[in-house]
Amino acid sequence: MRVFHLHTKSSGDDLDEWYDQFRRTHKCQGCGALGLDVRTGPIDVYLAHKPDRSALNVSHLLIGIIRIDFMRLFEPEFLQCLLVGDVLDRHGNPIEGFATFHSSKPIPIRSGPESTHRVCDKCGRFVYSCVGDEDYVMRDCLTGQPVYEAGMGDILLTEELYSRIDRKKWKGFWVDELPVRDTPLDGIDVFPENYY
């Protein structure tokens, strides 16, 4: 099994009023995690300006934004596996050509022994940060989906979906092929369920 991690390079320009309200209402004030109540449905994002032409983008609230023509490369799988919402302007009108995405449960990307973790004192969630350049996914986290949300506006693709991308044509993201491991490198044997 080969998997490819697409990292976004660009960040959207969230509309201030929406940003403040969403952050207060739907993000943990301790760790910034997205509320589980909004994770289970599509999320619409309000931007002050149209995103740049990057294939992938991320709002300041860490909700992924994808160009719809790029997303079409991964249909129908993308729509079956991820929750897709609208990108709206300050008047609530759709910004054509862009969609948001996330999932009810992102796949955890893990890294080496320097990675850090803590328990959020506000919501009790397990907060993990990759440190180092040894990122990988655990084999038992791959549930057979062809595409996963990988947090921070990133996606993880299987080889078949990744092979649909013409790298000369599509810009605005980095790609790493991630090792699939059976044993972790970060010293955490059982990764907690409440990591997202």
Ligand SMILES: [Zn+2]
């Ligand atoms: Zn928290």
